[in-house]
Amino acid sequence: MRLVIIVGSVRHGRFGLVAAEWLASQAGLRTDFDIDVIDLDTVWLPDVMFMDPTECKPQAVQDLAPWLAEADAFVVVTPEYKRSFPASLKSAIDWYDEEWRAKPVAFLSYGGASSGLCAVAQLRQIFAEAHAVTVRETVSFHAHHDQDRLDRYNGLDTAGCPFNTGLDAARAMLDRLGWWARALRRARETEPYEPATQHCLGE
Structure with a gap:
């Protein structure tokens, strides 16, 4: 199965890229995932979206679409x-529709x-509207910005390795993500997912 890790922050000095690389290293120890890391700071998605859904999407949006699909x-x-x-x-989520559907996040x-x-x-609310399934298990790091250096963060040692609590949370999250990924892929192969048509009151 293909796992895509998305780095959501584009700020200078962000912790997100360090965290994503660490998570990718943990996922890489498994046999059930092929892993891609997508950094929103390098894909250059436009900030302004079109009102006309039939208008051709910008090239950066088209380039990223196959990786998500x-x-x-x-x-x-x-x-x-x-x-x-x-x-x-939020911009990255809104540029795409089918790419998120019936997939776990x-x-x-x-x-x-x-x-x-x-x-x-x-x-979680936004991905529900995108017809994705969010998993309960998460990994979270507290007060990372209070440290002078990223490698002194209270959940990471100087080699970038997490304490056992971080490892346990990552393993639990990846286990659950793998279960949903297998189940939903089988479901999509059996019956393509189509959002239900919404009707106005009185129709």
């Missing part, structure tokens, strides 16, 4: 900014008093 599962790596997630991540979060879990709570 071929994924069987996603992990979104998100910080928490002002109790929410970054605009770059897990979260690795960081930042703030909630360790990014406020951002995750909002993302």
Whole structure:
């Protein structure tokens, strides 16, 4: 199965890329995932979207689409900014539709008093509207920005290795993500997923 890890922050000095690379290394120890890391800072998705859905999408959006379409599962790596997630991540979600449908999404979060879990709570609602399935298990890192250096973060040693609590959370999340990825891929192969048609009241 193909696992795509998405780095949601585009800020300078972000912790997200470090966290994504660590998670990719943990997923790489398994035999059930082929892994891609997509950094939104390098894909250059446009900030402005079109009102006309028939208009041709920008080239950057078209270039990323196959990578998302071929994924069987996603992990979104998100910080928490002002109790929410970054605009770059919302834009990336909104540019695509079918690529998310009937696929599982897990979260690795960081930042703030909630360790990014406020951002995750909002993302669960958004991915539900995208017809994706979010998994319960998460990985979260607390107060990463309070450290002078990323490699001194309270969940990582100087080699970038997490403490056992981080490892246990990652293993549990990847186990659950793998279960959903297998189940939903079988379901999509049996019957293509189509969102239900919504009807106005009175129809």
